[in-house]
Amino acid sequence: MISQTLHTGWTLRATGGPVPTELAPRLLDADVPAQVPGTAHTDLLDAGLIPDPYLDLNETALAWMHLVDWRYQTTFTATAAADGEHLDLVFDGLDTVATVTLNGTVVGRTANQHRGYRFDVAGLVVEGENHLVVDLRSALAHAREVADEIVLRPRAYDHPFNMVRKMACSFGWDWGPDLQTAGIWKGVRLERWTLAHLQQVRPLVTVGPDGTGHVDVHVDLGRGVDDRHHGDVVLTAALAAGHGIGDHVATVTVTPGESTAVVHLEVPGAPLWWPVGYGEHPLFDLSLTLGTTDGETLQTYERRIGFRTVELDTTPDDVGTPFTISVNGQAVFVKGANWIPDDHLLTRITRDRLERRVDQALDANMNLLRVWGGGIYETEDFYDVCDERGVMVWQDFLLACAAYPEEEPVWSEMEAEARENVARLTPHASLVLWNGGNENLWGYLDWGWQQDLEGRTWGFRYYTELFPAIVAELDPTRPYCDGSPYSPGYSAEVDGGAPTFHPNDADHGTRHEWEVWNRVDYTTYRDQVPRFSSEFGFQGPPAWTTLTRSIPEAALTKESPEFLLHQKAADGNLKLDRGLEPHLPTPSAFDDWHWTTQLNQAHAVQYGIEHYRSYWPRTAGSIVWQLNDCWPVTSWAAVDGDERPKPLFYALRHAYADRLLTVQPREGVPTLVVVNDHAEAWEGEVTLRRVDVTGAAQGETEQVSVAVPARSVHEVPLSAALTTPGDATREVLVAELDDVREIHLFAEPKDLVLDPAAVDVEVRAVDGGLVVDVSAATLALDVSVLADRIVPDGVVDDMLVSLLPGESHTFVVSSGTGVSAERVAELGTPESVASVVRSVNSCARS
Known part of the structure; x- marks a missing residue:
């Protein structure tokens, strides 16, 4: 096969x-240079014709783009198809409702962002210059027509x-902007082949x-019309040597008229791919060559694979129905986060950016990312990065928070995209689970849909028939x-009544x-x-720094239109304040409110994770919403839209650590739970003591011997002397x-008698950043260095570090641009230190 990329x-x-x-002369009467892959938003940004949609009120100002139709066009040089030669125009991704025209002839129409298209253009390509046009209709207008x-x-x-197969969060979400892109968002090329090609x-x-x-x-082979008049083709699969195994090669001959084949390789003693924390994750280079019997290569395919088994245990037990993922026969407690597209403008996402984000997940001790159903099937880069790092992937089919019609044209599009993406992702060892969609079963039952539907289809057959059949x-x-x-055993209704189990049954x-x-x-x-x-x-x-980049200084209030445009949750600020009030002092200044709500987010999520982990193996996984953001916004993310870790990120690192001590109620009695998610047993003497904020002992110190096996949890009853404060x-x-260490509070942080000036701070410059030395005179909780306030690209090595009286801690702030002597x-000065070093203690100043 000869492939000609058409990206210029x-x-x-x-x-x-x-x-x-004001834009009509530039957009309706003239052409704008365009990048492929790309979108209208990114092209107009590059041309300086629209403002950055992530800043100020620009998202609203660009709402006109929702209903605009666009034309992409180019001229390319090619040779006409020779006798017996096939010529295909291939689009890996079009966003979304497109009409493709080559040299004045319409070759195809599309309405699905989540799949690729191949058009036979052998009779249309001419010698010399060829004119290719892609007309993109407003996806919103199309969806409204389908709805009608x-x-x-x-x-x-x-x-x-839900009426068009386009990234659902393109249309806005409770954390994402309403920027409905249009463009050629993946590669386009011309492919020439004769006898056969790898379909x-x-x-x-x-x-x-x-x-x-x-x-x-x-x-699956694409075969020529005159295939019977040609010879055999040969498929050769090869696994390259590595990780202690040698080369393995197998060949299959495919005779004329046949279009499917299976090439089998066997690898005795294959080294296993394990999730991070459970072992190594070796990958092997797999190649497949399509050739002729006389040795001519027609086409090649290359991927990396890993050897492992995956099972999902849903065997009913005395509690109900478990949901436990096992890899290579080893049950795994999932420490994960939900994943959304890492930039709303998808074509700006690079492999380097994905590597940075997955590495942050690893740094937070995660072992799984769930690709959520309102986004996209990610690029090969994403799954490759997860393969390499041992990060498991849970993959949703792309249906979220809606009833989806099962009629045409939606059914056929749903089936085509599912088939393409299931097949595409099979090589990836990191992929451990296919999931039918997000919150749709729940929505049907509890969100008032049944009355609105009046008996119409809503997607149930996708989840229970189409998708499981395609995966099987x-x-x-x-x-x-x-x-x-989802509750295994759930059905939409039983004899017209209630379901067997509610889909959100704990x-x-x-x-x-x-x-x-x-x-x-x-709580x-x-x-x-x-x-x-x-x-x-x-x-x-x-x-x-992310917040102040995205809205102007004058808008740094909770009520400003700019701030509220970057807070998409319904009553989001009200919920932040309500969630804050029982636990932390209520701040008056916006700057303090910003820090205190960040801290409360960290406390809340860590509280939930420690609870879930303490119940392993009954509870077999914790997937927090969410790891990342796609733009600068107030949200549930641990890493914001400018790639900066929030305090929540460090709370996740602590809560997901392999070894954890946490005090949890058991039958109303405080109990120390020792969590050991490590390959080796955890043995030793637990030291337990009650102290006051000055460090003075309150009662006797106790010691308890523990021997906690690998991958298990052990409960240590606590004496009344330890758990009854004066x-x-x-x-x-x-x-x-x-x-x-675990420091367990007997009162909410806001009610503690803490010294706001408990810590002394010294700052000194080092190569690549600076060091912040913090020492505590009295109890200091959740001491944090807000590195971006020191230098915009600053990242601190840890946060939320609690110090007992007399203890100290050194924080290291790294910066690619460095920190000036003037800034050090x-x-x-005390005022500057207070702005970059925060703690629960400092909340008392708010």
Whole structure:
């Protein structure tokens, strides 16, 4: 096969819709240089024709783009198809409703961002210059028309995002902007072939009971019309040597008229791919060559694979129905986060950016990312990075928070995209679970949809028939579940009545816990012991530098239009204040409110995670909402839209550490829970003592011997002497084992008698940043250095460090640009130090 990339010479212009008068001469009457892959938003940004949609009120100012139609066009040089030669125009991704025209002839129409397209253009390509046009219609206008034809279905947001196969969060979400992109968002090329081409390749990897690795490379061939008059073709699969194994090669001959084949490789004693924290994650280079019998290579395919098995245990037990992922026979407690597209303008996401984000997940001790159903099937780069680092991936099918029609044209598009992406992702060892969608089963039952639907289809057959059938056919090596949340055994209704199990039942399958954020205090996380918590979270604003970049200084108030445009949650600020009030002092200044709400976010999520982890193996997973943001916004993310870690990020690192001490109630009695998610047993003497804020002992120190096996949890009853303070506002319980500590409070932080000036700080410059030495005269809780306030690109090595009286800690701030001597001198003043070093103690000043 000969491939000609068509990424140059493109231009863009508007062809209809509400283009502002001042832009009409530049957009309707002239062409704008365009990048492919790219979108209208990124092209207009590059041309200086629109402001940055992430700043100020610009998102609203660009709403006119929702209903504009666009034309991309280019001219390319090519040769006409020779006799017997096939010529295909291939688009890997079009966003979204497109008409493709080549040399004046329409070759195809598309309406799905989540799949690729191949058009036969052998009769249209001419010798010399060829003119290619892609007309993109407003996806919103198209969705409204589909809704008029087959009746709009219920959904969580105003736009009819469930009526077109486009990234759902393109239309806005409670953390994302309403910027409905349009463009050629993936590659485009011209492919020439004769005898055959690789239409689909699916490497299915299994491991036998004896440790033999098996690779079945399933191949679908595109064959020529006159295939019977040509010779055989040969498929050769090769696994390159590495990680202690030699080369492995197998060949299959495909005779004329045949279009499918399987090439099998066996690898005795195959080294296993393990999730991070459980072992190594070796990958092997797999190649497939399509050739002729006389040795001519027609086409090649290359991917990396890993040997491992994955199972999902949903066998009913005496509690209900577990939801436990096992890799290579080892049950894994999932320490994860939900993943959204890392930039709303998708074509700006690079492999380097993905590496930085996944490395942050690793730094926070995570072992899984859930690709959420309102985003995209990620690029190969994302899954490659997860493969390399041992990060498991839970992959949703792309349906979220809505009822989806099962009529045409939606059904066929849903099936085509599912087939393409299931097949595409089969090589990736990191992918451990397919999931039918996000909150749709729950929505049908509890969100008033049934009345609105009046018996119309809503997507149930996708989750229970189409998707499981496709996974069983194309990727039987991985488990599938119907949705999240989801209770195995759930049916929409039984004999016209209630379902067997509610889809969000804590005792069965997966659960989403959103009452905490929406209605109740975070201490109520402990009211439920879910089998698996696949969504829960709490909001907090982005880093200060991210916030001040995105809105002007004059708008730094909770009520400003600019701040509220970057706070998408319904009553978000009200919920932040309500969640704050029981736990931390209520601040008056916006600067203090910003820090205190960030701190409360960290406290809330850590509280939930420690509760879930303390119940392993009954609770088998914790997937916090969410790891990342796609723009600068107040949200549930641990890493903000400018890639800066929030205090929550460091709380996740602490809560997801392999070894954890946490005080939890058991039958109303405070109990120390020793969590050991490590490959080795944890043995030693736990030291337990009650002290006051000055460090003075309150009662006797106690020691308890523990021997906690690998991957297990052990409960240590605590004596009344330890758990009964004389003054709850001045005393804490300290538990220590090796280098792990838990400081348990008997009162809420706001009620503690803490010295706001408990810490002394010294700042000194070092190569690549600076060092902040903090020492505590009295108890100092959650001491944090807000590195971006020192230098915009500053990142601190840790946060939320609690110090007992007399202790000190050194924080290291790294900076690519360095820290000036003037800035170091400035930080020596008390006012500047207070702005960059915060703690629970400092909240008392708010």
